[in-house]
Amino acid sequence: MDQDLIAILMFSTMMLMLMTGQRVFGAIGFVAVMAALFLWGTGGSDIGFSAAMKLMKWYPLLTLPMFIFMGYVLSESRIADDLYRMFHVWMGGLRGGLAIGTIGLMVLISAMNGLSVAGMAIGATIALPELLRRGYDKQMVTGVVQAGSSLGILVPPSVVLVLYAMIARQPVGQLWLAGVIPGLMMAAMFIVYIVVRCRLQPELGPALPPEERNMPMNEKLKLLRAGLLPLGIFAAMMVPFVYGLTSLVESSAIGAMTAFLAAVLKRRMTKEVFEVSVRQTLGISCMFMWIILAALGFGAVFDGLGAVKAIDALFTEQLGLEPWMILILMQLSFILMGTFLDDTAMLVIVAPLYVPLVGALGFDLVWYGVLYTI
Known part of the structure; x- marks a missing residue:
């Protein structure tokens, strides 16, 4: 199967699962694991372990x-x-x-x-x-x-x-x-x-x-x-x-x-205030870590497919769009995704795809991070 088609199927399957109410980390992680196993067999299971190690080594976490x-x-x-x-x-x-x-x-x-x-x-x-x-x-x-x-x-x-x-x-x-x-x-x-x-x-x-x-x-x-x-x-x-x-x-x-x-x-x-604060902190922190882990695995598979380079070539070479026009299309896509996703879900979905593309187009990634957040 063509690698570009696999990338399209990955993104489409993930969006479909999210639209049906699946949990964010479950949808992203499931698609990443299935795609890795399909492409590289049992060797694809290493992606999850490498993503987990990368996550645990990130000190600012x-x-x-x-x-x-x-x-x-x-x-x-x-x-x-x-x-x-x-x-x-x-x-x-x-x-x-x-x-x-x-x-x-x-x-x-x-x-x-x-x-x-x-x-x-x-x-x-x-x-x-x-x-x-x-x-x-x-x-x-x-x-x-x-x-x-x-x-x-x-x-x-x-x-x-x-x-x-x-x-x-x-x-x-x-x-x-x-x-x-x-x-x-x-x-x-x-x-x-x-x-x-x-x-x-x-x-x-x-x-x-x-x-x-x-x-x-x-x-x-x-x-x-x-x-x-x-x-x-x-x-x-x-x-x-x-x-x-x-x-x-x-x-x-x-x-x-x-x-x-x-x-x-x-x-x-009070004891109640401390207990609620600790429980909420543990729950939300674990949720974010699962989401990041799934996003890292998804991004690793996308990089392995060369999807970012293919999308860059599609917009710049085949369609002849200027970098600013591509950036505007990215921003417009947030309007569509925002109808059924929150800010965190949108970030982990589009960041593995958009961030390398933004860097390839010559934009500063810190500047784009603020633009995305706005």
Whole structure:
């Protein structure tokens, strides 16, 4: 059988399995194993072992459980609630102020937990009921929570960028620093949109009545101090890393430890909080490791088939497309896949195929990592 046809069958079978509701790592891993055995017989079984060894030797992978644990400690100990109360009081007097505060909350949640799912859960449980109770438009509220939670995969520490760094073999630190400004720009654009829209249509986001937002200044400052605690945790983690005083793994350990100590000092680190945080960390970390393992195996088979070179030749030589046109087609494909896949699933599916192609087209892989994430 022609190798190009095998590559097409691999990708088509994987997409079909995902559309039928199969688990991401199961679909990718199954297709990779079956293709390897078909092509190389029993020798193809070595691909899984080599991918596992490559995964276990990747030192920055230790950051994954650290950041997930940090985020869940801050979430389960209700420290994130303090953030929302701070924005509620300080921003509630503006039209659309609570929606603006929700975007600010999402930015800070993203800085504490690099998962968009975690931001979505916090926004849906804390901000969504309050916004609806205050008479905010349902469509705007849904858009605010959705858009704000998407910042979790761009603002460091982004777990998705860690996975991209693993697959694309790029430095995680550079990817994080490259994602800061675009993430803040997107948050600013969301806020500007809310301000303009609520000024034109005040009924979409009414301001809080004076009796609810009037509070003694000492109480406001107390709320501000409680809300700035997560910022202090983020600074303790990222500032030494930016100045080269700590490595990536050391910074993640500092973040996890400071989050734990903050919960202890606020007397919120109960047995239940600790148990839930550890269980969630173990579950999500194992899930990501299985996904990465399957993606590495899939990418190894694709490389062995020479599929990337064949696709490059198809677009550039046979169709005569310019590199920028190919890049636009890649971005458009995310719209289709985003209808039934989340960000992590899309990354592990397309990265083994797109990343080598992007490199062959002459684009910087760190730049493309941020572009993909956006």
